[in-house]
Amino acid sequence: MTSIKISYQQVEQQLVATELAAALGLEIIDPSELTRSSKLAHKAESSAGYFLEVSSDGIALVPFTRKAHGPIICDFASSANSHRRKYGGGNGQAIAKAVGLSGKFQPKVLDLTAGLGGDAFVLASLGCQIQLIERNPIVHCLLADGLQRAGYSGNEDRELADIVARMDLIEGDSIHYLEHLNTQQLPDIIYLDPMFPERKKSAKVKKEMQAFHGIVGGDEDAAELLDLALQRAQYRVVVKRSASAGYLGNKTPSYSLEGKSTRFDIFALQKLPG
Ligand SMILES: C[S@@+](CC[C@H](N)C(=O)[O-])C[C@H]1O[C@@H](n2cnc3c(N)ncnc32)[C@H](O)[C@@H]1O
Numbered sequence: 001m002t003s004i005k006i007s008y009q010q011v012e013q014q015l016v017a018t019e020l021a022a023a024l025g026l027e028i029i030d031p032s033e034l035t036r037s038s039k040l041a042h043k044a045e046s047s048a049g050y051f052l053e054v055s056s057d058g059i060a061l062v063p064f065t066r067k068a069h070g071p072i073i074c075d076f077a078s079s080a081n082s083h084r085r086k087y088g089g090g091n092g093q094a095i096a097k098a099v100g101l102s103g104k105f106q107p108k109v110l111d112l113t114a115g116l117g118g119d120a121f122v123l124a125s126l127g128c129q130i131q132l133i134e135r136n137p138i139v140h141c142l143l144a145d146g147l148q149r150a151g152y153s154g155n156e157d158r159e160l161a162d163i164v165a166r167m168d169l170i171e172g173d174s175i176h177y178l179e180h181l182n183t184q185q186l187p188d189i190i191y192l193d194p195m196f197p198e199r200k201k202s203a204k205v206k207k208e209m210q211a212f213h214g215i216v217g218g219d220e221d222a223a224e225l226l227d228l229a230l231q232r233a234q235y236r237v238v239v240k241r242s243a244s245a246g247y248l249g250n251k252t253p254s255y256s257l258e259g260k261s262t263r264f265d266i267f268a269l270q271k272l273p274g
Contacts, residue, residue: 004215005029009055024137024147026052034064042129050211052138058147061138063211072208074116074146077153086127094257095119096126098238098264099189104274107235110187112174112225113194117143117167119240123191124166131187133166133174136191136216138160140171175221176227190233193240194222194248223249226257230267237267 005027008017027053053062053071053096059070075081091101099107106127111120114132116139124130134140147164155163170177172268195218226248229237237250241263253265 001213004050004052004061004084004255006054007031007034013054015057015201020054020059024141039060039142050215052141056073057131058149059142061142061211061215062239067122069208069211072116072211074142076117076121076146076164077157080120082222084122085159088102088122090129091126091128093115093122094259094262094264095122095240098236098257099123099191100127100272101126101128101199102272102274105272107188110118111191111193112178112229113192113219114143114169115139115193117146117169117254117256118235119191120167121163125163127166130168132169133172133177134169135140135173138215139212140169144169144171172223175228178225178232181232181272186234188231188234188236190229190237191240192229193221193224194219194225196245206237207271223251226251233267233269235270235272237266241265246257 006017006021006024007029008014008031018227020026034051039161049063049064051064053060058073058075060073062071063069090096097110101107101123106129109120109123109130110176111123111130111132114134119134120130120132132143134143147167147169150160150164152161163169195213195216210274226237226239241248243258243261243263245263247265253269254268255266257266258263
């Protein structure tokens with residue numbers, strides 16, 4: 001997969017880091033080794049430019065070159081997430097409209113491309129029950145850690161703990177999951193937000209996104225995922241794309257909701273209840 005290594009900030013986190021390294025089959029490096037490894041990493045492939053770090057803040061994906069960008073960590077309690085929760089526009093947000101969320105219908109959503117759970121978190125904060133699937137072990141590890149920390153926040157932020165309790169993360173491949181899905185329990189809505197094949201590195205592509213690309217790749221099987229999703233969703237399949245991208249798998253949706261940088265392509269299969 002990747003040659004990512006695992007380290008830790010304080011000696012108290014060494015045990016957690018060691019267990020994580022064993023679970024992910026990755027090599028652990030002592031924090032004192034980081035500078036030397038950093039120099040070696042620059043000569044290797046892009047994903048080697050990062051390491052996973054266990055700290056008292058959680059598990060982060062950290063670039064060896066601190067100047068590149070900050071650590072990538074899944075933080076559902078961040079001020080940006082809290083602000084969107086309170087002032088983001090509720091059911092009027094494009095993503096909520098795309099999945100058909102209304103006062104009368106709170107769909108059960110299956111998110112086939114969990115990533116760091118940002119979209120799923122928005123839907124869960126609006127009341128949706130959401131199952132998320134992530135196949136990349138590093139991304140899954142970051143998301144599982146973020147969900148766990150948010151779940152522990154019950155005493156200070158009951159609402160946050162309740163939101164993440166509606167998010168159920170599964171590690172695995174969504175194609176396999178859909179192929180084996182019990183047809184008696186089809187999800188109301190299936191949601192997909194695959195990575196794009198790598199474009200020329202432009203200033204517009206955020207550095208964090210480039211990092212993600214180096215770890216995850218281009219999700220080349222996304223069109224196959226859409227085909228399967230269309231056979232398994234009860235009401236809708238929603239595909240998130242960048243505003244300028246073509247339709248996934250050249251399949252024309254029933255309609256699209258367009259934003260400044262993002263577009264939601266909606267494949268309507270059945271009239272929504274309510
Ligand atoms: C662009 S990211 C999703 C970002 C997410 N919507 C968010 O808000 O954070 C795409 C993610 O989907 C995952 N993915 C793509 N195809 C998948 C599949 N067949 N099964 C499971 N995960 C998949 C990738 O590993 C990657 O982490």
